[in-house]
Amino acid sequence: MKKMIIASTSTVHGSGYLNYLLEELMFFFADTDTILFIPYARPGGISHEEYTEKAKATFLQIGKKVKGIHEFDNPKEALKSAKGIFVGGGNTFVLVNQLYKNNLISTLQDVINNGTPYLGTSAGSNICGLTIHTTNDMPIVYPPSFKTLAMVPFNINPHYLDPDLSSKHMGETRETRIQEFHAFNSPPVIGLREGSWLEVNGDRIILEGELDARIFEYNKAPYEVKTGTDLSGLN
């Protein structure tokens, strides 16, 4: 049975890395003292080692050990024997490219479906959707596909940002970009504001955190849903 936390961001403004989620994570990862970290998204281009150090320091606060997947000779076996997985944020294209390179997509799907607790933040959340067609990231590498884990039956837009009505910038708003997505694709998209997350338990998908989320469905006006809403019917 799936058990996932799919978070908009690792960090909310004015607080430390994963701070707003730590208490939640203590319960979420209660059955394991070691978490397998996938640092492939390399935020700011930092190395797998540097990124893993950051995750280690944070999980130490709740008494958990962290091992980076790059420390294993066989990343597929590492995933299969993991008792908890965390995929951190950074660049979604870099993350997806590395997952394909190491042939890990189907293994990840299997272990999540079999109940290994999975935490994703930002890019690590993006890949839980059907595709990365709704990432905000710059396409700095060309992955072999935009298809991802499809652990939820829709697409995710993390770091969802409301239009800034005072802005003089002429680039597209986030809402316009997602509406352009729907000119070419039909799956729903959930705009997850920073501080929100989805909690997946089997087939239930609950919006958690203090904020509402914005839902974009094909050929429908976008609408807001309250925290606590079950989104499993969104497909």
Added chain:
Amino acid sequence: MKKMIIASTSTVHGSGYLNYLLEELMFFFADTDTILFIPYARPGGISHEEYTEKAKATFLQIGKKVKGIHEFDNPKEALKSAKGIFVGGGNTFVLVNQLYKNNLISTLQDVINNGTPYLGTSAGSNICGLTIHTTNDMPIVYPPSFKTLAMVPFNINPHYLDPDLSSKHMGETRETRIQEFHAFNSPPVIGLREGSWLEVNGDRIILEGELDARIFEYNKAPYEVKTGTDLSGLN
């Protein structure tokens, strides 16, 4: 001899479509009364027809006719016989995908190299660089390649946006995103602010408009260049 205007945006805040460039375009397209418009980027998902109507209305103000490339049975031949080309903005992935689908990349390179005046705005400017690895757009379709026209020896970031120091948003700034690009790629990137454009004449590439531009080179601190700077040495 190449003759190009590569503009950050079609529209600056508070002014009409292409308004800030119209006088310039009167001279730029002086030798033709008809411009071939490539509407493939479909801003907001609008159709090729709708988008072409918008371009038509604007060029009428300077006495030019516009024909959409989709109106021709053979888009390759349309490009070859064009006396002026305009590639409008919208979604860069959609634009590049359609150019590859219609097998137009090398034809575009040929006609530009042979001197057909080329105007690009936003997505239409992005494709003048080496690749679309530095577009801001959402990857709503999966093109067969990120490689583009390479009419300038660097990459372009249109709608370049300075970091908002008062923001509480935790998503990456534009500068961070471009620096992440340089963790995986070495070509320089020019951040073109809205209202700036590059004027290409043969091998000369001059920054035009009122604003400075921001240059990102591999393994170097980003720096500003003044309008009027020749950027042909940037590679």
